[in-house]
Amino acid sequence: MEDWACDILRECGYTIVWGPDIAPGGKKPERASLSDVILEKRLRAAIDRLNDHLPQASHNEALLALIREDTPDHVDENRRLHDYLVNGVPVDVVREDGIQSGDRVRLLDFEDPENNNFLVVRQFVVEKDEANRRPDLVLFVNGMPLGVVELKSPSSENATLDSAWNQFQTYRSLIPSLFRFNEALMISDGTEARIGSLTADRDRFMPWRTVDGEELVAKNHEEMETVLRGVFTPRWFLNLIHDFVLFGEKNGSPIKILAGYHQFHACRKAVAQTVRASAPGGDRKVGVVWHTQGSGKSLLMTFYAGVIARHPEMENPTIIVLTDRNDLDDQLFATFSGAQALLRQTPEQADSREDLQKLLRRSSGGVIFT
Known part of the structure; x- marks a missing residue:
């Protein structure tokens, strides 16, 4: 076998x-x-x-950060290294002009x-x-x-x-x-x-x-x-x-938490449809995703929002999550709030029409619940 x-x-x-x-x-x-x-x-x-654009010293710094164990708890350590896999290892770079700045050393070519x-x-x-x-x-x-x-x-x-x-x-x-x-x-x-x-x-x-x-x-x-x-x-x-x-x-x-196959592929297709529908000349009709009860719809929505929020063709969109029950709003908000690393931002709740209008006055960006 x-x-x-x-x-x-x-x-x-x-x-x-x-x-x-x-x-x-x-x-x-x-x-x-x-x-x-x-x-x-x-x-x-x-x-x-x-990372051929970065000095060798930055390469060495990143390698040491990967070899070194920061915490004995291997789940916390896994979280740290997952961030490095996705976003790169943070390093300090001294440029030729002597100015120091932060950068990230990539580990994977996605x-x-x-x-x-x-x-x-x-x-x-x-x-x-x-x-x-x-x-x-x-x-x-x-x-x-x-x-x-x-x-x-x-x-x-x-x-x-x-x-x-x-x-x-x-x-x-x-x-x-x-x-x-x-x-x-x-x-x-x-x-x-x-x-x-x-x-x-x-x-x-x-x-x-x-x-x-x-x-x-x-x-x-x-x-x-x-x-x-x-x-x-x-x-x-x-x-x-x-x-x-x-x-x-x-x-x-x-x-x-890993996505299931239904979440993985439903999200991929929904993202493709969203990019198509919102492009210049797009029909603005994305479609509907249907899953049965208990299939992880909250997680699917979180994964979808995370991909859409970071997608270059979406140009930093504002994402509004509409719910018809307060308990559902709180449940979804809690799921999204626990995914700030994926969303790259902190979700916000609008408690009234006025609050929602205020949040929507921003030029772009944001995940808003109402």
């Missing part, structure tokens, strides 16, 4: 290598120690390639997926203290471990999705450094396959039923291949990382 998964990922554009080959003392070593989870040469090459390095490492051993664990597949982008896949043989009675999820909890406990950069976790038993975030409970590991958003794959039919192609194909994976990840809280603990 691991061979099959690797064949699929190779077709998606990944290079496949064996963990022992890149381990210390291997045929082509890329790690100084089994505790290293970053492939530093690949990461440095990407930083140099994507516009051109082929300008990134995609690698799958099979049997990637990670050591920490006395612990030694070996995930089945670790997916690296520009030398950073952004995806982990755990596979269980369908021929084994005890090899289930539950046991694969439990394996991830063991990894999180014993080798947390592997998950500092993580963006998606996948589990499969050959028949079923599920995708989830770093903090997702077992019931929040969800199916991914389409590769391209056009055709749905039937339940229990080619699920592993659908998840691998639908999530980890470079352009989809980069899109997911850039626009479809949120952080929040549940019962006082930090959580990470």
Whole structure:
């Protein structure tokens, strides 16, 4: 099954290598120690390639910020590094004229997926203290471990999705450094396959039923291949990382939220229609998105607003969220308020017509609830 998964990922554009080959003392070593989870040469090459307008000192500063752990809580650390993945690493730059200014070092090229390095490492051993664990597949982008896949043989009675999820909890406990950069976790038993975030409970590991958003794959039919192609194909994976990840809280603990396939593709289509309809000569008719109760409509609206607010062709739009119930307004507002990093602004509530008119007098921008 691991061979099959690797064949699929190779077709998606990944290079496949064996963990022992890149381990210390291997045929082509890329790690100084089994505790290293970053492939530093690949990461440095990407930083140099994507930031040739910045001095080498800034490249070095960014690399150190990525290697250094700022907090022992790996969810908080993951939030920090997710911001770096999306927005770049903040650095101080001293220009030739001696003036110091702030800039950001890019880690990923979201516009051109082929300008990134995609690698799958099979049997990637990670050591920490006395612990030694070996995930089945670790997916690296520009030398950073952004995806982990755990596979269980369908021929084994005890090899289930539950046991694969439990394996991830063991990894999180014993080798947390592997998950500092993580963006998606996948589990499969050959028949079923599920995708989830770093903090997702077992019931929040969800199916991914389409590769391209056009055709749905039937339940229990080619699920592993659908998840691998639908999530980890470079352009989809980069899109997911850039626009479809949120952080929040549940019962006082930090959580990470990934969009589901229906939210991901509905948002993509809604954004395309919005850009078309609002362009010069557009008909101003975007359309309607319909989802059933409990399908995560609030999150879909948040993802959509985040993409629209940052879309260059929308030129900093003002987004008004109209609700017909106060409790719904408060619920949606709370969801949006927790997504300020995605929206790049703080949502506001208009409590009256006068308040709404005041907020709308601004030239552009803003997310307003009423």
